[in-house]
Amino acid sequence: MQTILTNTFANLSNADLQQLLTEQQQQHLQLSLEHEALTKSHDHYAHIHYYSGIGYLTLDQQGAILNANPAAKQLLGYFNGCLNNKKLADFIYPEDLNDFYLFIQTVTTHQTNQRLSLRLNSPAHTQKLPTTLKTAGMQNNEFTYIECQHTFNKNQANGLQIHLAVHDITEHKTAQEHINFLNEQLNKKVLAQSGELIASSHKLLKKVAELEQSKHLLLEREARLNSIFNAAIEGIITIDAIGNIVAINASVTHIFGYEQQELVGKNFIKLMPQAKTKLYARYFKQHLTLHIPKVAGRITEIKGEHKNGTLIPIDLSVSAFALDNQHYYTGIVRDASLRKAQEQQDKALLDELAHVTRVGLMGEMASGIAHEINQPLSAITSYTQACLNFMQNDPPDLEQLAKILLKTQQQALNAGQIIHRMRDFVKFKTIHRSAVDINNLIQICIDLCGADLKHNNIVQRYELSEDLPPVNIDGVQIQQVLINLIRNAVDALKTLPPTSRRHLSIQSTLNDKQVIEIRVKDNGPGIADPDQKKLLTPFFTTKADGMGMGLSICHSILKAHDGTLHFNSLVNKGTTFYFTLPVRKNHDGYK
Amino acid sequence: MTVINKSNSLVYLVDDEFVMRDSLTLLIESTGLTVRSFESAPEFLDHYDSKQPSCLVLDVRMPTITGLELQEELVKRAIAIPIIFISGNADIPDSAKAFRAGAIDFLQKPFDHTVLLMRIQEALKKDHEFREKAIETATLQQRINRLTLREKEVLSLVVSYRSNKEIGKLLQVSNRTIDAHRANIMRKLHAESLPELVLMVRESDLLKDD
Numbered sequence: 001m002q003t004i005l006t007n008t009f010a011n012l013s014n015a016d017l018q019q020l021l022t023e024q025q026q027q028h029l030q031l032s033l034e035h036e037a038l039t040k041s042h043d044h045y046a047h048i049h050y051y052s053g054i055g056y057l058t059l060d061q062q063g064a065i066l067n068a069n070p071a072a073k074q075l076l077g078y079f080n081g082c083l084n085n086k087k088l089a090d091f092i093y094p095e096d097l098n099d100f101y102l103f104i105q106t107v108t109t110h111q112t113n114q115r116l117s118l119r120l121n122s123p124a125h126t127q128k129l130p131t132t133l134k135t136a137g138m139q140n141n142e143f144t145y146i147e148c149q150h151t152f153n154k155n156q157a158n159g160l161q162i163h164l165a166v167h168d169i170t171e172h173k174t175a176q177e178h179i180n181f182l183n184e185q186l187n188k189k190v191l192a193q194s195g196e197l198i199a200s201s202h203k204l205l206k207k208v209a210e211l212e213q214s215k216h217l218l219l220e221r222e223a224r225l226n227s228i229f230n231a232a233i234e235g236i237i238t239i240d241a242i243g244n245i246v247a248i249n250a251s252v253t254h255i256f257g258y259e260q261q262e263l264v265g266k267n268f269i270k271l272m273p274q275a276k277t278k279l280y281a282r283y284f285k286q287h288l289t290l291h292i293p294k295v296a297g298r299i300t301e302i303k304g305e306h307k308n309g310t311l312i313p314i315d316l317s318v319s320a321f322a323l324d325n326q327h328y329y330t331g332i333v334r335d336a337s338l339r340k341a342q343e344q345q346d347k348a349l350l351d352e353l354a355h356v357t358r359v360g361l362m363g364e365m366a367s368g369i370a371h372e373i374n375q376p377l378s379a380i381t382s383y384t385q386a387c388l389n390f391m392q393n394d395p396p397d398l399e400q401l402a403k404i405l406l407k408t409q410q411q412a413l414n415a416g417q418i419i420h421r422m423r424d425f426v427k428f429k430t431i432h433r434s435a436v437d438i439n440n441l442i443q444i445c446i447d448l449c450g451a452d453l454k455h456n457n458i459v460q461r462y463e464l465s466e467d468l469p470p471v472n473i474d475g476v477q478i479q480q481v482l483i484n485l486i487r488n489a490v491d492a493l494k495t496l497p498p499t500s501r502r503h504l505s506i507q508s509t510l511n512d513k514q515v516i517e518i519r520v521k522d523n524g525p526g527i528a529d530p531d532q533k534k535l536l537t538p539f540f541t542t543k544a545d546g547m548g549m550g551l552s553i554c555h556s557i558l559k560a561h562d563g564t565l566h567f568n569s570l571v572n573k574g575t576t577f578y579f580t581l582p583v584r585k586n587h588d589g590y591k
Numbered sequence: 592m593t594v595i596n597k598s599n600s601l602v603y604l605v606d607d608e609f610v611m612r613d614s615l616t617l618l619i620e621s622t623g624l625t626v627r628s629f630e631s632a633p634e635f636l637d638h639y640d641s642k643q644p645s646c647l648v649l650d651v652r653m654p655t656i657t658g659l660e661l662q663e664e665l666v667k668r669a670i671a672i673p674i675i676f677i678s679g680n681a682d683i684p685d686s687a688k689a690f691r692a693g694a695i696d697f698l699q700k701p702f703d704h705t706v707l708l709m710r711i712q713e714a715l716k717k718d719h720e721f722r723e724k725a726i727e728t729a730t731l732q733q734r735i736n737r738l739t740l741r742e743k744e745v746l747s748l749v750v751s752y753r754s755n756k757e758i759g760k761l762l763q764v765s766n767r768t769i770d771a772h773r774a775n776i777m778r779k780l781h782a783e784s785l786p787e788l789v790l791m792v793r794e795s796d797l798l799k800d801d
Binding site for chain 1: 608610611613614615617618620621622652654655657679680700701702704
């Protein structure tokens with residue numbers, strides 16, 4: 001335009017020039033006006049550029065910064081000095097550099113608008129992490145995240161420039177990260193919870209399995225118990241609080257002869273003959289409610305009744321249990337017939353043995369007893385001879401004769417009694433127990449041993465308590481015990497030198513436990529300590545001609561009578577044997 | 592045979608058994624004798640009367656003091672009562688001991704009562720004889736005591752079968768003097784012949800004490 005102007009100036013008139021000048025002036029004015037407007041606009045944009053919250057960066061093709069507004073500087077953490085010609089790459093977090101270069105390349109070659117998110121080395125200016133997140137384990141962000149937007153400018157005058165709008169997306173990123181983190185946490189929590197759920201479901205499964213197992217065990221147990229229940233030799237009867245039978249096992253049907261359906265639901269009194277009378281019914285009712293807890297565990301002997309009416313001896317033990325507030329009692333019943341039979345057999349054997357030894361004892365005592373019988377026989381012959389002599393008087397004193405004859409008779413009776421006692425003693429009886437006055441029994445024994453005692457010069461002392469209640473015993477067997485003890489005492493006393501005094505004392509007392517105690521005491525040489533332990537055992541004897549059965553049988557006899565046999569012995573002092581017998585319980589009827 | 596004066600004689604009976612005492616008492620009394628019975632030896636010793644002719648029926652076995660112990664005690668006390676033992680047992684050592692100590696018999700119960708009564712008679716007779724003898728001895732003793740010292744000397748020599756000549760030589764006196772002494776002795780001792788004198792004096796054993 002300038003060249004055109006100069007070329008044309010020479011051809012122009014003043015007017016034209018004038019006009020041209022005016023035109024020029026007008027144009028200049030217009031241009032000034034335009035310039036002013038442009039400057040205004042530039043200032044406006046520059047102002048926006050400078051104060052914009054968005055950073056603007058102008059880069060050359062190599063990525064060097066040509067221009068940066070304050071916001072961009074702030075983002076890059078570069079407040080002072082000039083950024084120009086610094087490489088933007090230096091501010092970028094190394095891991096993101098590749099992305100950046102790729103971006104630059106794309107921008108320069110394709111000249112299209114692009115976007116890129118990057119991390120810068122400069123620290124974030126974001127707020128501190130909320131404590132909730134911190135405690136949840138989230139790290140504070142170390143980076144500044146930016147987004148670069150490239151705008152392609154077609155009016156490139158001074159070569160290719162890259163214009164980047166950069167804005168801080170750290171908060172956004174952080175928020176995203178928070179969200180991610182929380183999501184992660186949530187996931188974790190969900191995972192953990194689902195883990196827990198799985199675990200608890202595992203547990204439940206295991207429990208179910210266990211329950212299955214224990215159910216199985218229970219079934220097995222029940223089956224086993226059932227088999228025991230039914231295989232038991234003992235009958236098992238369960239009754240409720242009013243005595244109705246709830247359950248029985250197979251043995252009950254065998255013992256009592258009833259079928260199961262005949263018993264279940266019926267009162268157990270059906271099986272107890274004693275319960276048939278009203279009195280007993282009441283007793284059992286009371287017994288059931290009051291006494292069963294007390295008798296629990298103990299074995300009582302009762303009589304049961306078989307369907308066919310025969311009585312069965314039964315050992316009964318009872319235990320109580322409660323179920324749903326209902327009281328039940330389980331009775332174990334054992335048919336004691338066999339045991340009873342065994343006991344009876346044992347007793348029969350003991351009786352037999354006692355008898356055999358008694359006969360032996362009588363043999364040993366024979367000479368003494370012969371002497372005892374001699375006494376009344378001598379008296380009888382004396383009396384009768386006296387009568388014969390007195391009858392020769394004229395007239396005979398009949399009164400006197402009668403008196404003497406009465407005495408004679410008495411002596412004959414005495415002799416008869418001794419023989420009778422002797423025969424009783426040796427006789428084998430099967431009916432035994434009866435109420436016996438123990439003192440009377442002691443007297444008989446003293447009589448039977450009297451000759452022996454006298455022959456050996458033994459001073460006797462008797463302390464027999466009066467009014468002793470009767471004892472329920474086999475008199476002959478207890479006599480055997482007493483005679484054994486007396487003869488042992490005599491044998492012991494015999495060994496003392498003839499000059500020393502020989503004492504035998506027999507005592508009978510009732511102790512405070514309602515037990516009668518009989519003591520046979522001698523002042524003989526006593527029993528040596530080692531012998532004492534063996535004294536009551538069979539076949540132990542200290543006598544040259546002894547069998548060693550005497551005391552052993554005494555012991556057995558007393559045991560069979562619910563009594564005891566003990567002794568005290570001191571060498572050179574003497575020996576005391578004492579035995580006890582329980583008092584007959586309903587002795588009132590015998591007094 | 593000496594006749595026993597039943598009313599005068601006494602039978603002691605010692606037995607601890609009442610029945611034996613009672614029956615034997617009646618039996619013995621039925622023959623007209625008097626019986627005194629005791630339960631124990633000490634009781635008998637307390638009541639024994641030595642002046643009364645008697646015998647003792649004694650039980651062997653008794654508490655505290657036995658029959659044999661009583662027999663020993665009686666020997667110690669010089670009580671010469673004839674004893675008939677009765678026993679329930681045939682105990683040979685006991686009976687032997689009893690016999691050695693002078694028992695009349697040892698009867699075992701039950702005994703034949705005629706035997707017991709016979710033994711009682713024997714015992715009483717023995718006691719009677721013993722008492723007679725004792726009286727005779729006592730009389731003789733009295734008579735001997737009346738002899739002079741020389742007469743006692745001569746008597747002891749006469750009893751030992753010395754002749755008058757020997758006695759005269761020993762005592763250095765004449766035969767005549769001895770004859771006179773002998774005549775005095777015969778008279779004082781109520782002897783009718785020389786053999787009677789010798790028998791009387793020897794049996795009594797009275798001269799030995801001098």
